[in-house]
Amino acid sequence: MMREGEKMIQFLVRPEVKNLVPYTVQQKEKENMIILDGNESPYPLPYELREEMAQKFIKLELNRYPDASCYALRQKIADYLGKGVSPEQILLGNGSDEVLQFLVQTFVRPGDRVLALAPTFSMYKIFTELSGGVYVSLHLNSDGSLDLEQFWKAVKITYPRMVFFCSPNNPTGTRIPLETIGEIAERFEGILVVDEAYGEFCQGSMISMLDKYPNLAVTRTFSKAFGLAGVRLGYLVANRDFIREVSKVVPPYHLNSISQMVGETILENYSLIEKRVREIIKERERLRAVLKSYAGWQVFPSEANFLFLRGLEVPALAEEFERAAIKVRKFRSPLKDAIRITVGTPEENDQVIRVIKTFKERRRANGTEM
Known part of the structure; x- marks a missing residue:
């Protein structure tokens, strides 16, 4: 039952705010998860760059x-x-x-x-x-x-x-x-x-x-x-x-x-960042080629740092990623049959590819592949 204070707040909230569905972020569920759901760069800043920033931070007059x-x-x-x-x-x-x-x-x-x-x-x-x-x-x-x-x-x-x-x-x-x-x-x-x-x-x-x-x-x-x-x-x-x-x-x-x-x-x-951008693009195309080699989903052409795939097998693949502690972006209706995979480091992408191959081999073996 709603208390009086809660009723008052509900009454005072602007209608535009009351009707909003807030932006939600999927929380990290396991330790050592591979995080490929936020379209972030998989690379931390180079040490020499962080050191330069630290020296500049010391000189900032934060008062x-x-x-x-x-x-x-x-x-x-x-x-x-x-x-x-x-x-x-x-x-x-x-x-x-x-x-x-x-x-x-x-x-x-x-x-x-x-x-x-x-x-x-x-x-x-x-x-x-x-x-x-x-x-x-x-x-x-x-x-x-x-x-x-x-x-x-x-x-x-x-x-x-x-x-x-x-x-x-x-x-x-x-x-x-x-x-x-x-x-x-x-x-x-x-x-x-x-x-x-x-x-x-x-x-x-x-x-x-x-x-x-x-x-x-x-x-x-x-x-x-x-x-x-x-x-x-x-x-x-x-x-x-x-x-x-x-x-x-x-x-x-x-x-x-x-x-x-x-x-x-x-x-x-920027030259340090430019090198990493080239690597991400190269890895994006490697991942896309693997995904496109299988039926069961549509792989969209991407000019970003992620891949979007949609199809009947995608929800089951998303569960496979979850079991493997790989976090990808899942969606509510009407995109329940879709996921978005951020391009990771080559090592992270190797793990993504292993999960995909294992998933397809298992479905082929039990006759459920599409």
Whole structure:
């Protein structure tokens, strides 16, 4: 029975919050598990890089507020991106999640529709509904591609104020061609946000088209390719006028001194990260080749640091991974027949392959293979 205090809280909670389904994280269940469910980098930062950061940390004046402008870090990001990007075109956040929230707070009014693809990153829906917006999903084709004709039909029917494209998409790993996004940016009369959280694992970026489309914004993160998921650092790239408006909703001193220092240091040593990105791409293709050699599931083409597979045998395979203490991403309905596997180290991927081979051999032996 609900107590009086609980009733009062329930009464006072905003309807948008009360109706939300919170983002959930699967907890680590066993010691020595292989963690392949969060799309993190499998590699810790190199020792020499951590040592450099430790020396810089000693010199930080933590009794003082951080640089509110984050200028040094924005300059290094601009240098890293190239393509004529200036520091004035960059806005930083505590992970790209916060940047996505800033975008919704800036442009989405109560009752406005926000369009995104399905399945995709769940925070788009949460941020939209928190702002009182109406979230609309458009399902991808069965191969994870965008049906452009259906997209324009959805735009005509719903008249969205904002569209989110996660490209490469989480969880499918598929990517919308840059030319297609450019055509959409030219015709669409609202805000077009391209989430390139996995941009380092593929070629090309919509950042090169920002000057051409004033309604286009690109978000990126240090959590994936850079291996800084524990730091929570992301950024927005857009034209100067766009950034000026979004900056109005950013709290003062919102990015701490440690995050700024870590971001600057890792960009000064990007060659170390670049080598690891190449290794992850190589391992992704090795895993994909093994998965594609078997029937019983569909392996989506991936341009990210993970693989998405779906099919009748996938739930049983997920149980096999669990027994082997390998943690992969499972989903609720309507994706109960799907899993997402983050690319690990070569040694971790060897274990994933062993589980897959054992699973298929056992099913072949007992006549249950599909």
